[in-house]
Amino acid sequence: MTNDLSTQNAAQALAALGHEARLDVYRLLVRAGVEGLNVGEIGEQLNLPASTMAHHLRSLVQAGLITQERQGREILNRPDFTVMNKLTDFLTEECCSGVVRLCGAGK
Incomplete structure (x- = not known):
């Protein structure tokens, strides 16, 4: 399966998550x-x-990790699970597909 998340978008998402408060x-x-x-x-x-x-929410929105919706006077924040899954897939999609000696293939 090919992931449609670009390296640049993945890097932006991971950078946003690289701050303790934003990760929390x-x-x-x-x-x-x-x-x-x-x-x-x-x-x-x-x-x-x-x-x-x-500031923290803006970083997460810009990275595409969360969405915001105004409901009256409040702003509702939700994770974008599609983006979360694409990021996880991006990180794991090439597992054991090219560095044979590290993956144990051919033993």
């Missing part, structure tokens, strides 16, 4: 599932100040 936010949203969480709920669950939440 993303994992929390994955646990919340398709229902998502609003900004206040995320800050409350992770004890993160509101002053930094916008």
Whole structure:
């Protein structure tokens, strides 16, 4: 199976996840599932100040890892599971397909 996620997009997503607070936010949203969480709920669950939440969420949105939807006065944040799965596939799609001595083939 060929993954349609580019190396550049994968690098952007991994860079966004390379910050401890953003990784915590993303994992929390994955646990919340398709229902998502609003900004206040995320800050409350992770004890993160509101002053930094916008920055972290913006990075995750720009990387394509989460989506945001305005619902009245709140902004609902949800993980994009399609992108998450594409990133995981990107990281594993070439496992054991080219470095024979490292993969144990031919033993």
